[in-house]
Amino acid sequence: MSETADVCVVGSGAGGALAAWALVKRGARVLLLEVGPRFVPADYTTYVPDWELQRSRFAEVSAAKARESYEGRATQLDPAYADLHSRTPSFYARRPARRRRRSFFYNHAIGVGGSTLHYQGEAHRFPAHAFRMRSERGVAEDWPIRYAELAPFYARVEALLGVAGDPENPFKPAREAYPYPAHPLSAASQRVAEGARRLGWRLLPNSVAILPRARPGRAACHYCNGCARGCMVGAKGSVDVAVIPEAEATGRLRLVTGFQVSRLQTDADGRAVAALGFDAEGREGRHLARAFVLATGAIETPRILLNSAGGAHPHGIGNAEDQVGRNLMETLYAKLLAHFERPLDTWAGLPLDSRIWDLNGASGEGEVPNGMVLGQGVGVLEGPVGHALEGLEGYGAEHREGMRKSFGAGIEFLGIAEQLPQPENRVTLSQRKDRFGVPLASVLARLREGDFEALAHLHGQIGALADASRVAQVVGQVSAFDTPNATHVGGTCRMGSDRKTSVVDAHGRVWGVPNLVVADASVLVTQGAGDSPSLTIQALALRAAEELAERARRGEV
Amino acid sequence: MTRRRLLVALAAVAASGSALLAWLARRVLGGHEPQGQASETASLEPAPEPGGEPIFAPETLATLLVIADVIVPRSGNSPAASEIDLVPRLERLIRSSPAALKTYRKRWPTLAKNIQEKVPVLEGRPDPAELARLLRIYHRRFRRTRRGGKLGNAFEQLRRDVLRVYYASPAGQAFAGYPGPHHGPLPQPEQRT
Numbered sequence: 059m060s061e062t063a064d065v066c067v068v069g070s071g072a073g074g075a076l077a078a079w080a081l082v083k084r085g086a087r088v089l090l091l092e093v094g095p096r097f098v099p100a101d102y103t104t105y106v107p108d109w110e111l112q113r114s115r116f117a118e119v120s121a122a123k124a125r126e127s128y129e130g131r132a133t134q135l136d137p138a139y140a141d142l143h144s145r146t147p148s149f150y151a152r153r154p155a156r157r158r159r160r161s162f163f164y165n166h167a168i169g170v171g172g173s174t175l176h177y178q179g180e181a182h183r184f185p186a187h188a189f190r191m192r193s194e195r196g197v198a199e200d201w202p203i204r205y206a207e208l209a210p211f212y213a214r215v216e217a218l219l220g221v222a223g224d225p226e227n228p229f230k231p232a233r234e235a236y237p238y239p240a241h242p243l244s245a246a247s248q249r250v251a252e253g254a255r256r257l258g259w260r261l262l263p264n265s266v267a268i269l270p271r272a273r274p275g276r277a278a279c280h281y282c283n284g285c286a287r288g289c290m291v292g293a294k295g296s297v298d299v300a301v302i303p304e305a306e307a308t309g310r311l312r313l314v315t316g317f318q319v320s321r322l323q324t325d326a327d328g329r330a331v332a333a334l335g336f337d338a339e340g341r342e343g344r345h346l347a348r349a350f351v352l353a354t355g356a357i358e359t360p361r362i363l364l365n366s367a368g369g370a371h372p373h374g375i376g377n378a379e380d381q382v383g384r385n386l387m388e389t390l391y392a393k394l395l396a397h398f399e400r401p402l403d404t405w406a407g408l409p410l411d412s413r414i415w416d417l418n419g420a421s422g423e424g425e426v427p428n429g430m431v432l433g434q435g436v437g438v439l440e441g442p443v444g445h446a447l448e449g450l451e452g453y454g455a456e457h458r459e460g461m462r463k464s465f466g467a468g469i470e471f472l473g474i475a476e477q478l479p480q481p482e483n484r485v486t487l488s489q490r491k492d493r494f495g496v497p498l499a500s501v502l503a504r505l506r507e508g509d510f511e512a513l514a515h516l517h518g519q520i521g522a523l524a525d526a527s528r529v530a531q532v533v534g535q536v537s538a539f540d541t542p543n544a545t546h547v548g549g550t551c552r553m554g555s556d557r558k559t560s561v562v563d564a565h566g567r568v569w570g571v572p573n574l575v576v577a578d579a580s581v582l583v584t585q586g587a588g589d590s591p592s593l594t595i596q597a598l599a600l601r602a603a604e605e606l607a608e609r610a611r612r613g614e615v
Numbered sequence: 616m617t618r619r620r621l622l623v624a625l626a627a628v629a630a631s632g633s634a635l636l637a638w639l640a641r642r643v644l645g646g647h648e649p650q651g652q653a654s655e656t657a658s659l660e661p662a663p664e665p666g667g668e669p670i671f672a673p674e675t676l677a678t679l680l681v682i683a684d685v686i687v688p689r690s691g692n693s694p695a696a697s698e699i700d701l702v703p704r705l706e707r708l709i710r711s712s713p714a715a716l717k718t719y720r721k722r723w724p725t726l727a728k729n730i731q732e733k734v735p736v737l738e739g740r741p742d743p744a745e746l747a748r749l750l751r752i753y754h755r756r757f758r759r760t761r762r763g764g765k766l767g768n769a770f771e772q773l774r775r776d777v778l779r780v781y782y783a784s785p786a787g788q789a790f791a792g793y794p795g796p797h798h799g800p801l802p803q804p805e806q807r808t
Binding site for chain 1: 685686687690693708747754757758760761763771774775778779780781782783784785790791792793795796797799801802805806
């Protein structure tokens with residue numbers, strides 16, 4: 059058993075790190091528990107010459123942990139949408155295509171920093187309408203808060219991480235200047251901007267937590283395109299670099315790595331009193347605190363709450379209304395792999411330096427209610443191996459010639475749409491157990507009619523963008539139709555004003571458990587119409603942690 | 616595979632008069648250096664793995680190298696697949712994945728045998744047209760059938776892995792015009808005050 063902390067934060071990713079930072083800054087003694095290790099740049103493959111044959115150490119750890127975390131349930135594919143099947147020169151080369159959708163693929167990083175270790179720095183504020191989808195669009199639910207309430211927290215997180223962007227984005231609410239000016243557009247983005255213009259759209263600089271200028275302890279980005287493999291120079295605002303060191307400097311943060319929380323213990327009143335779990339050697343451990351923040355992501359957080367059933371919470375903590383785990387939202391995405399007619403050195407630059415928000419739904423118009431964001435990146439075609447396999451067909455002399463002509467000309471057109479919440483898409487507990495005997499999460503992520511329409515629409519839009527950008531050749535397509543890629547996943551402990559339809563209130567407090575806060579993607583009510591969720595998770599975590607600290611100051615926790 | 620075993624195997628075949636294997640033997644014994652700028656030291660000795668039998672048995676090496684050169688032939692001054700230390704690179708790649716290792720152990724001998732039966736590599740340089748036709752059949756089989764077939768799957772795996780190791784190598788990166796992941800000197804952080 060450890061000493062009692064004021065607050066125990068479980069999970070050191072985007073939300074947990076911000077919560078811990080906010081709490082120690084307000085004088086709390088915080089214990090931060092992380093199941094993975096703490097990585098250093100030497101663990102990354104970013105600059106390894108044959109990086110395409112290797113995985114960063116956090117990717118290996120994450121893959122191993124994922125097997126001990128959840129099981130995905132495969133679902134039947136709808137043959138009416140066969141055009142949406144993924145097909146690429148290698149990985150999706152086989153015909154006929156598969157009949158079942160692959161089981162859920164939870165693409166999250168494990169370790170201090172969580173998924174910010176591999177995120178590509180996108181730092182989006184959700185559009186204002188995303189908080190009022192029921193009122194304005196008649197779909198999903200409204201959030202219990204509005205954009206204006208979150209805006210000050212967005213701004214503070216942007217300052218902490220060092221976000222660069224262009225404040226003159228007509229599709230976003232008016233705002234102050236970003237901490238840093240936008241990065242210059244890559245050659246590929248400039249090319250796609252021409253295509254967007256032909257369609258009447260505007261390709262704009264992306265807002266990213268990536269430094270264009272050095273700041274203390276962190277170097278400026280040098281556009282190596284390696285963000286997803288781990289930033290070697292600290293230019294990317296992953297929380298292990300941009301947040302946790304500052305929290306540690308207060309002397310009030312104790313970080314424990316290699317500890318897996320399996321459940322929370324509650325007292326007779328239903329209040330959380332301890333986090334129970336196992337250390338890296340498999341020894342049971344128990345950490346006491348006056349309050350708890352759960353920030354282990356949209357799969358692990360409901361798993362922990364459901365595995366905590368007993369006593370005052372016979373169906374799991376916060377689950378009196380059978381809401382924990384419901385409304386899982388994954389990432390609806392579509393990609394088109396293509397070549398320009400000549401190399402533009404698409405391997406250089408920021409991975410996601412631009413976006414098109416015209417279809418984000420800010421105007422209230424659009425063919426699908428979800429809203430979507432389009433853009434370009436190099437993706438799998440970044441390195442010669444990826445290009446040889448997925449940028450070109452076959453082998454032999456013709457393939458050689460193709461490599462000579464088209465490497466550096468490869469591009470992925472990308473579209474992300476929001477998946478609207480469905481109560482039937484959910485996390486429950488599996489019959490299978492991990493090595494400690496703790497039930498895994500069982501994930502059911504089924505596409506529904508509106509999802510197919512959104513995917514078809516995405517494919518159509520990125521196809522139009524590719525044509526307008528005058529690509530020389532389209533070589534493949536991949537989409538969430540048959541290839542889930544739950545990079546952005548949320549909603550499984552959503553916030554709300556009514557405890558019958560939500561798990562936490564507007565400050566992330568679990569209904570009926572006032573000293574327990576959820577501060578991760580689980581609380582998202584909607585997904586921001588295709589925007590990336592990390593900045594919203596962080597702003598919500600900051601807001602929730604400060605409210606918790608204030609209640610503690612008043613002696614209410 | 617030990618160097619001694621390989622040399623014994625190659626020398627034995629070279630003595631049989633096979634032009635192809637004589638060429639292979641010359642390379643292993645140091646009599647041949649690939650021409651061109653981006654070539655690397657040729658070595659057919661797989662990376663030593665404790666307790667691991669070689670994935671490519673000596674009697675299948677010639678077949679492997681011939682197929683590899685169909686997949687990545689020489690182009691101008693840029694070396695072919697067999698000229699870039701291919702076998703140890705392939706062994707390392709395959710051994711990094713238990714699933715891939717299992718697949719090769721199961722399928723590679725069958726594929727090598729099938730090729731040897733159809734286009735006898737060990738009896739001289741195979742007819743390039745005949746070999747190309749055979750590989751096209753494998754390739755098509757993988758792409759156009761639901762399960763791919765044993766030979767189709769085996770060839771597809773080899774195709775991908777030869778492309779992987781070739782284009783991850785300095786020679787492959789140079790051919791593609793890739794400067795590597797490390798674009799210039801690293802930027803420095805601002806000093807903490």
